[in-house]
Amino acid sequence: DVKVTQSSRYLVKRTGEKVFLECVQDMDHENMFWYRQDPGLGLRLIYFSYDVKMKEKGDIPEGYSVSREKKERFSLILESASTNQTSMYLCASRDRDSLNTEAFFGQGTRLTVV
Amino acid sequence: LAKTTQPISMDSYEGQEVNITCSxxxxxxxxxxxxxxxxxxxxxxxxxxxxxxxxxxxVASLFIPADRKSSTLSLPRVSLSDTAVYYCLVGAAGGLTGGGNKLTFGTGTQLKVEL
Known part of the structure; x- marks a missing residue:
């Protein structure tokens, strides 16, 4: 059974803290993604990675950075958390298969910044 | 990357067929x-x-006309458990590096199924 695991389901952090959100997949996928989801805005892509140490900005990268040191792990970093980063964060992975568009998602991390 | 447009919401009743179109x-x-x-x-x-x-x-059928400028997701005989948000995405499969791998969601269609 394929699996994408996010380290926390719920997280509460203070403004200004450095926050790490971890995502691990066990499917040996090359591609991994971080999204945030807010009411009425759908899923918005923050960053994605297509290989170890490779990353590209998504649509809303400001205030975030990422790390992909190992193939199975993709970390999202909030350098200095702010209240407008309170959101649901979703991680996904996808195989680099020219005929396959299926992505697998984690359960999400609901982050509250106070 | 191609942008998609789909209805914000749809309502249906149990047992009906639901068609959600994406442009x-x-x-x-x-x-x-x-x-x-x-x-x-x-x-x-x-x-x-x-x-x-x-x-x-x-689970579903997907209808794509010859010009591929739209598509329709068809859910046969929906039930209450089909109440969800449905997203249409357009993009390359995973074989390319860089921008070809980008997976972009829109705001989706909220389907509500009632008794």
Missing amino acids: HNNIATNDYITWYQQFPSQGPRFIIQGYKTKVTNE
Whole structure:
């Protein structure tokens, strides 16, 4: 059974803290993604990675950075958390298969910044 | 990347067939069309993928006309458990590096099924 695991389901952090959100997949996928989801805005892509140490900005990268040191792990970093980063964060992975568009998602991390 | 447009919401009743149409006028030659389903407090789940004509699986059917500028997700005989947000995505399959791998969601269609 394929699996994408996010380290926390719920997280509460203070403004200004450095926050790490971890995502691990066990499917040996090359591609991994971080999204945030807010009411009425759908899923918005923050960053994605297509290989170890490779990353590209998504649509809303400001205030975030990422790390992909190992193939199975993709970390999202909030350098200095702010209240407008309170959101649901979703991680996904996808195989680099020219005929396959299926992505697998984690359960999400609901982050509250106070 | 091709942008998609789909209705914000739809209502239906149990046992009816539901068709959700997605517009993607700028679809590229190597783009696939993919639909995802999302329940509250869960990550999206892949439903179906197609390139042209019709694709059917155990969950849904996907109809794609010859010009590929739109697609229709068809859910046969919906039940209350089909109440969810449905997303239409257009993009290349995973074989390319860099921008070809970008997976962009829109705001989706909230389907509400009632008794």
